[in-house]
Amino acid sequence: MARSISKTMDNILFGDDANDRAIGVELCRTGKFAKAYDRYTGYMAYLCRKFGLKPNKHIVSHKVLDPQRRYDPQSWLQPHGISWERFISDVKRVYDAWAGSSEEIEAPKTGVKSAVTSNPEKVLRKGSKGAAVKELQKKLIAAGFKLPRFGADGHYGDETVAAVKAFQKVVGISVDGIYGPATDNKLDHYKKPSKKNESKSAVVTYPGKLIRIGARGKNVERIQRAVGVKADGIFGANTEKTVKAYQQRHGLSADGIVGPATWEKMF
Structure with missing residues (x-):
């Protein structure tokens, strides 16, 4: 095994x-x-x-x-x-x-x-398309898990995977990015925290400095979730490579460094 x-x-x-x-x-x-x-x-x-x-x-x-x-x-x-x-x-x-x-x-x-x-509509994963995906995306947005790039477009892409993973981490279930029965049940019963109870770390604002290979911390985790890689908080070679690919897809300078322009596009 x-x-x-x-x-x-x-x-x-x-x-x-x-x-x-x-x-x-x-x-x-x-x-x-x-x-x-x-x-x-x-x-x-x-x-x-x-x-x-x-x-x-x-x-x-x-x-x-x-x-x-x-x-x-x-x-x-x-x-x-x-x-x-x-x-x-x-x-x-x-x-x-x-x-x-x-x-x-x-x-x-x-x-x-x-x-x-x-119930095939209750298991959705990367590549899924249609009304069920759009409904999931609307639920995620309503729960406070943003989809800033594409919104509720009915396509289960990297952004939706990252949002599902972020939700799964918050509610304490298996973080696999797949929307199955356990995630469905948690999302249906999830209550979005009030603004006064949200931690300052949950506010996604540009940190004021370039984030590049070697960086660590919560902002690196946010970037990793946005581009669809393991959110371990360490900006390593794989994260840099994925950020470059993200930048290239969105017409940004593909240098693997997250500056104001890349941050704004992500969040």
């Missing part, structure tokens, strides 16, 4: 190179999710029976094994309304109901109905 790196969590848990000691199973991201999920849980249950493993003890996510770089399979389960706990529970249910251990025996179905299957 994880790439071998000396002394990383995966190797610590398995006591050796995890690629040699663990079985990696991928969750297919194409086709119908419900069908892929049934096969995924079924095969997990089969492997547990075949090798004498316990679903709730021996199934470990890539996120746990390599938390700095990985977020699977939660990155595909959660947009479909499936928590990690629900996934383990479904595997255990199949495991308990499956009397045989032969690979030729068909695994019982979980019968999962994901959010994508039951």
Whole structure:
């Protein structure tokens, strides 16, 4: 499930190179999710029976094994309304109901109905278009998460991804930029803070000095969210490269430095 790196969590848990000691199973991201999920849980249950493993003890996510770089399979389960706990529970249910251990025996179905299957408009991501995206954008703007460049245009681009991530961070849920059931529920019940309760750091004003590679802090985070990169508050080479691309797209001097003109365009 994880790439071998000396002394990383995966190797610590398995006591050796995890690629040699663990079985990696991928969750297919194409086709119908419900069908892929049934096969995924079924095969997990089969492997547990075949090798004498316990679903709730021996199934470990890539996120746990390599938390700095990985977020699977939660990155595909959660947009479909499936928590990690629900996934383990479904595997255990199949495991308990499956009397045989032969690979030729068909695994019982979980019968999962994901959010994508039951309500496709509730899962939106980069590249999505249409009325559902426009409605989401209006909700974000009403909640105080600005879309200064394009507004509610019905296109789920980098600006909308950044706004969704900013919202997810504020409400304390998984920050993946995907508008799934959890984000939808939080946004529907979100109350915009009154101006007197908003922190001064939330006010987006030009800091009065150029922001370039090597800079750190909240303003760097804002820039990173605006251009759609990881908002770690460190203006590194990747942020500079993405800022240059942003500047080029908007007819600005592509120097990778955020000055008044670039700031005004972003915010």
